[in-house]
Amino acid sequence: MAELRAYLWPLAWALLFHAVALVLFSANWSSPPALRQSSTTEPMRAELLTLVAPAPKPAPKPKAKPRPAPKAKSKPKAQKKAAPAPLAEAPVPARPEKAAPERNAPPMVPEPEKPSLQELLGTDFEDALAAEAGAASEGEARPEALGSYEADLMARIVSQWSRPPSARNGMSCDLRLALVPTGELVSVTLVRSSGNAAFDRSAELAVRRAAPFQVPEDPAVFDAYFRSVTVTFSPNDLRY
């Protein structure tokens, strides 16, 4: 009995420390808010960016497609949360991932986009026309790839367009945009006015705020389709 009693305290301490060690181990150390608060400055994300693209057509740029973009964005975030320690690593894997789908799969990504664009254009005729053109010559996978750029351009403008209260369904104006291969907007010209200056100006503002745009890398495609773009503004979702 006395022997056992002699062991009792050391045993209790050992058990206690093991328990503490276990608790410390199993505690969630991945997000230590307390530690962060104690530090004076929080870590900040910084990225190195090259001012001038080395070549006019590097693949990584056209993450225009709305779909790959959010994917790429969410990944670094998730990594950051899970393991804040390897700081330098986080953005690095994100980039190849971002670039990868575009580099090896330009025909794959745009394909799901195509129907939506055709819906937006609302013409089977153009669909057929595009298909025909694609069949006609070998380099004509382009008009399909164009779809995503076109959809992006539309989405950007729509998200910036605030119609003035004087706008009515059925009003319509045409703007001609002059773009450069970097996607920047060089000029906007009012080709056809709606007759309502505020409406015209709202359209122009939408375009200018939406710029710069994603444009195809291929200079030939860019010259053919994106050098000059005509945008018609004709709302159909207003009250009247």
Add this chain to the structure above:
Amino acid sequence: MVLAFSGRHPLSLLLLWIALALAASARGELAIEITQGVDAPVPVAVVPFAWQGRGRPPEDLGKIIRFDLARSGQFAMTAPEDMLSLPSRPEELYVRDWRVQGIAYVLLGSVRPTESGLEARYALFDVFAERLLFEETLEARAGQLRALAHRISDRAYEQLTGIPGAFSTRLLYVVAQNIATEAETFRLEMADADGANAQTLLKSREPILSASWSPDGQTVVYVSFETGKPAIYLQEIATGRREKLTDFEGLNGSPVFSPDGMELALVLSAGGNPDIFVLNLETRKLRQLTRHFAIDTEPSWTADGEAVIFTSNRGGGPQIYKMNVRSRAIERLTFVGDYNARARVLADGRYLIFVHRQDGIFHIATQDLERGTVQILTETSLDESPSVAPNGSMAIYATRSNGRGILAVVSIDGRVKYRLPSTEGDVREPAWSPFL
């Protein structure tokens, strides 16, 4: 081949150019159609106006304009504390200071005292297009600084939205104090569209009702019980001169000027039950429009003066009807709900705004007269007496808050709502003036 030729003949160069141009056009540039938008408020900055006089300015014009434009709900206003620079002339404006904050338009200017009063020089700048939309000078008499600010707001609003601003307009309303006591008083008041500069037009111990404006904004008509029974009065705002128009037996109510200002639609019950009458203000001749055993009340005119809209319970419950003044043809307008009253037609003739009861609660609602769709604009209860701003963008109405009558404003699309500051007492029966 072609290149070899081009070296020798300028003409072949031209041909080559034409061929290239044709090839380009054959491939076709993009044509895109945008049919939707988001209609978010447009970011606008109103820079505090520079004061070019001695001492301190009486009030910052920029602040009044900022509040005006913010109330319209069309714009997201930038606080002056967040402005990177405070230019007062277009030459001092650096576009990138504003672009970097995403601000689309900048209104800036300065005020200086002149011999006769004040002179404001102001400009509206389109930041993204990097161009001056307009620059002009406005003068005002001393002490008219607020009016000056409202006029600038009007100009900027019209430029940016395509519809004239209604910031320089006025409101007419009745304030009742100490109701149901010995000291009960009623005041007919007139104030700026933002509720400032209130002045009393008439004070009475007996109720004042149904005030409304003449189309030129110089005269008001109202019902006063000052003689113990209802009578309709006409009052010139500037001179205060009053004239009693009608005090027939029974009801004399709801006087409304016709759009040409020549006639007055009103309700009389001399024949036993209330009917709509029209009083010619030149000849003082009265003619009866409706002749029905039901109650016909709350008349108002369509913008063209061709027809009168009124509330009648001839179909059982109160509904809105329209009668052509010449042909006397009657048409029922509202069919949604069992209570629709106190209607006004918007200037474009497309929408009707009225009091609508839904689930026992009174709201302000609009009805698209072409499609028949009804949209409830307000969430408050006991809303009454809608009156539309002359530019058709907003409507003012009376409602209750904490057991007190107050005035509130809602945009015609229902997106923007705000309350007007009220001093004391029960505020009711607002009427928005025409353009002044």
Add this chain to the structure above:
Amino acid sequence: MRHDRPRRRPVSEINVVPYIDVMLVLLVIFMATAPLLMQGVEVALPAADNAPLKKAEESDPLVVTIDAQGQLWLNLGMPAAGEGRGRGATRVSLGNLADQATKILNTRPTIPVFVRGDAAVTYGAVIEVMSVLQKAGVRGVGLVTEPPELGSAGGR
């Protein structure tokens, strides 16, 4: 009972082992958490093949330039006439930068912010600028470099 005493002593000495055990565990824990305690600026440093400047994301970024003398320039206001690094920018003090950045972030929280530091600028100067930007509410900055073949060897 009395005979038991001498036997007990060695037994109690053995109990040091759990302490060592615990110490090791604590050591491991501190090793694991040490990187988390490190405070500072998170920097992504891809050596040579940087991502080209993200195009078409958002226009009108705020660009803070730090020249070789450690002076700060912003792409705002009236541009200073042609002077090396500060070309097209206006000079600001650090306090000024904090003020301007706060104002901009208040109205446009999503604005992209770039820092263009001269190669000769000390690391501390860049960190100073970045911490000022952070206090103003900037979430992340882009460190602008030049492509390797154009600038002096290696990313800056």
